[in-house]
Amino acid sequence: MPDIFTLKKDKNKTPAPKLSSKKKETSSTSQLFSAYSFMPTGVRFDTQEVDETIVLLLRRHWITNLSWLITGFILLILPLFLFSLGNITSIFPSFFPPTFTSFIILIWYLLTFTFILTEFLLWYFNVSIVTQERIIDVDFALLYKVISETRISRVEDVSARTGGFIRSFFDYGDVFVQTAATEENFEFLAVPHPNQVVKIINELVGREEEEGHG
Amino acid sequence: MDNFLTGLINFSPFLLIKIPILVLLFLYIIYALIILRQTMIMSKIVEVDVTPTLQFITLIHFLASIAIFFWVLFFL
Numbered sequence: 001m002p003d004i005f006t007l008k009k010d011k012n013k014t015p016a017p018k019l020s021s022k023k024k025e026t027s028s029t030s031q032l033f034s035a036y037s038f039m040p041t042g043v044r045f046d047t048q049e050v051d052e053t054i055v056l057l058l059r060r061h062w063i064t065n066l067s068w069l070i071t072g073f074i075l076l077i078l079p080l081f082l083f084s085l086g087n088i089t090s091i092f093p094s095f096f097p098p099t100f101t102s103f104i105i106l107i108w109y110l111l112t113f114t115f116i117l118t119e120f121l122l123w124y125f126n127v128s129i130v131t132q133e134r135i136i137d138v139d140f141a142l143l144y145k146v147i148s149e150t151r152i153s154r155v156e157d158v159s160a161r162t163g164g165f166i167r168s169f170f171d172y173g174d175v176f177v178q179t180a181a182t183e184e185n186f187e188f189l190a191v192p193h194p195n196q197v198v199k200i201i202n203e204l205v206g207r208e209e210e211e212g213h214g
Numbered sequence: 215m216d217n218f219l220t221g222l223i224n225f226s227p228f229l230l231i232k233i234p235i236l237v238l239l240f241l242y243i244i245y246a247l248i249i250l251r252q253t254m255i256m257s258k259i260v261e262v263d264v265t266p267t268l269q270f271i272t273l274i275h276f277l278a279s280i281a282i283f284f285w286v287l288f289f290l
Contacts, residue, residue, distance in 0.1 A: 045261065113275065114245075140252075140256060142248055
């Protein structure tokens with residue numbers, strides 16, 4: 001768990017120094033299915049500044065994907081199960097061409113693949129990013145996307161909420177970041193290690209305040 | 215109109231099914247294009263090493279939807 005941030009903001013726009021932390025940095029190869037990446041390497045976002053380092057990259061906990069993974073698996077094996085029961089082609093009227101069964105199977109698997117792909121993309125691109133300077137929340141859907149961001153210095157309060165057996169067991173929950181009254185608040189829903197996330201953001205806020213006074 | 219439909223059913227009853235299928239497949243191509251486009255946009259917003267792979271998968275998906283449309287059009 002990250003302890004103390006020894007980072008000093010470099011005002012000369014040189015590359016950002018590392019944060020001291022006991023937690024290992026997340027390598028780029030393990031980021032495909034990672035819902036919690038601390039100091040990830042090989043990750044960038046389009047408005048990232050030269051001296052800005054990503055501290056946290058968050059997605060919904062993988063367990064929240066279980067429902068669509070199970071549904072996708074059932075959809076994949078269902079035709080095999082139906083075909084094992086008997087001759088499916090006999091249920092179609094005689095004027096249907098012989099290739100119609102192939103078409104039904106093809107469409108079935110195409111829609112199943114689309115379902116899995118869409119759910120994966122929705123999970124993958126709904127990210128929350130915490131850098132030394134900012135908090136960025138990307139809400140992505142197929143027909144719209146909302147990208148919100150705020151400066152760490154404008155964060156007023158950070159809290160975590162974890163409730164229920166599943167959430168406690170898998171250690172995931174919601175993190176709420178409250179900013180100045182005129183700005184919108186941030187919600188990181190179902191992210192892993194919510195208390196750790198709160199601690200990291202609080203330390204970043206504390207460091208920012210020290211720099212503000214100093 | 216009734217005479218036209220009756221004639222069509224007598225000529226090829228399957229055409230009454232094939233035409234709606236083609237319309238739905240055309241809408242599906244648009245959907246696949248939206249997925250491809252959004253993936254490309256999002257890949258620029260959040261750049262991770264694996265995003266080219268995701269772009270490739272969505273491109274293959276889009277091309278597959280076009281291929282199935284033409285397969286239905288000419289071979290079904």
